[in-house]
């Protein structure tokens with residue numbers, strides 16, 4: 147078992163990582179929150195695997211608990227779905243002290259967290275992320291949101307959970323391509339903060355993809371530690387937290403320009419990571435090995451890194467519409483080597499166009 151304390155003053159909490167912890171999740175949660183009225187929010191795919199075990203465990207620990215299973219996907223991460231969920235909270239007569247337990251992937255966690263943040267101006271919630279991406283990224287850091295037809299994650303706020311419980315065993319039922327998607331984020335942490343972690347991933351990739359418990363615990367622990375550390379320094383993204391967007395600026399533009407249909411998030415981010423590395427090389431900030439080592443790991447992960455076939459000018463225009471663009475300036479997170487990135491506001495448009503056209 148591994149624990150990480152996320153130090154955010156009165157909003158601090160622990161991340162607990164271990165195999166099999168769903169079996170006594172009731173006990174673990176009751177150490178953080180005294181038993182009370184609670185709702186487990188999950189989705190129709192996760193529920194058959196893990197709904198009952200979490201429900202039984204919380205009931206045994208004297209929580210007055212009900213389970214709500216939503217039909218959910220990225221398209222349903224909406225205010226309408228949040229409203230449906232508020233209805234369930236009223237039905238269960240939840241009050242300001244009641245607890246929401248979010249059991250599922252990032253879509254579920256973002257939605258349930260948003261509902262927890264807004265129901266009666268905020269009620270306690272805990273995260274039990276069940277995808278690799280949710281375990282290393284979305285469940286930590288307190289960003290909760292729903293999508294709007296005009297943009298992803300545009301309606302949301304910062305709202306920290308009371309605790310995060312990561313059971314590495316839940317990854318056994320996750321489709322392979324979801325593991326790959328999560329691995330791109332894991333690599334991101336290696337790139338932004340720790341060369342030794344990047345080496346670990348490279349060396350143990352086979353074990354990781356075989357879902358070996360120890361290897362999973364190691365990569366999840368290191369990823370969460372890095373994310374937690376960055377969030378501690380900059381909870382509401384005024385500065386340094388932006389490094390977590392490594393590869394995401396161009397990645398988001400590729401996703402948006404293709405209406406989120408052509409690329410999976412992980413593929414788009416992987417391509418984004420390579421593009422910014424090429425930008426860094428063009429600006430003499432990084433050398434060729436930085437590109438090659440990432441490319442080689444992506445290939446081992448089975449990502450194809452296809453050409454975009456998009457007009458570089460369209461990509462650049464899209465970059466200006468990113469919600470993270472400040473005062474019309476494009477902000478890039480550029481690698482200087484494996485394990486270090488810098489935030490740079492002075493990449494010329496011509497450099498971006500050249501790299502995209504390469």
Ligand SMILES: NC(=O)c1ccc[n+]([C@@H]2O[C@H](COP(=O)([O-])OP(=O)(O)OC[C@H]3O[C@@H](n4cnc5c(N)ncnc54)[C@H](O)[C@@H]3O)[C@@H](O)[C@H]2O)c1
Nearest residue numbers: 191192251252253254276277279280283284289316319320
């Ligand atoms: N809040 C943040 O900081 C943050 C960060 C990154 C991403 N996100 C958000 O996360 C979302 C993506 O999350 P995701 O990648 O987890 O996708 P997801 O939540 O859509 O889950 C992927 C699929 O796997 C299923 N699933 C989940 N756990 C499973 C398990 N253990 N076994 C079998 N199937 C399982 C889900 O039902 C879903 O069909 C996006 O909406 C994105 O905006 C948020």
Ligand SMILES: [Zn+2]
Nearest residue numbers: 331394411415
């Ligand atoms: Zn991402």
